[in-house]
Amino acid sequence: MKEKLKKLNESKLIKKHGEKIRFVLVGGFNTVLDFCIFGLLANIIGIDKVIANIISTAICITISFILNYKFVWKSEKSLKATVIGFLAVSLFSAWVVQSLVIMGVTAVLGESGLNKLIAKACGSVAGMVTNYFGYKFVFKKQPEEEKKPKTSKK
Numbered sequence: 001m002k003e004k005l006k007k008l009n010e011s012k013l014i015k016k017h018g019e020k021i022r023f024v025l026v027g028g029f030n031t032v033l034d035f036c037i038f039g040l041l042a043n044i045i046g047i048d049k050v051i052a053n054i055i056s057t058a059i060c061i062t063i064s065f066i067l068n069y070k071f072v073w074k075s076e077k078s079l080k081a082t083v084i085g086f087l088a089v090s091l092f093s094a095w096v097v098q099s100l101v102i103m104g105v106t107a108v109l110g111e112s113g114l115n116k117l118i119a120k121a122c123g124s125v126a127g128m129v130t131n132y133f134g135y136k137f138v139f140k141k142q143p144e145e146e147k148k149p150k151t152s153k154k
Helices: 002-010 012-045 049-072 079-109 113-139
Strands: none
Touching (some): 012 049, 012 113
């Protein structure tokens, strides 16, 4: 089993696309969890769809940070250096991008329970794209500035 995992980790596909594959796995897990919480709050309990989205995404953002930091990006930056950027990207994506998409889609399709879930799915896709590019900036080490030779002033 260990040998198979080692071969898988060394494969060209994983070396080239491992980060994207891990991102999709974590994103998929978080999306399912987010949908479950959102559906429970919006459709069963009857909380407003935007408030339900804010609550469900707040829970999932916490879980997402840990998984993205350790598993997806394998960041070498400190937690302190990444948490603010992660929250900024995640909150913008979840509370602005997703909420706007949810409001737009339900305005077109209507307010039924199924339409709210369809709207949430559309918002999740838009949010995932926003997150990928934002997280890439947050978790990756930026190339060091080229060191310029110091010139002495006389």
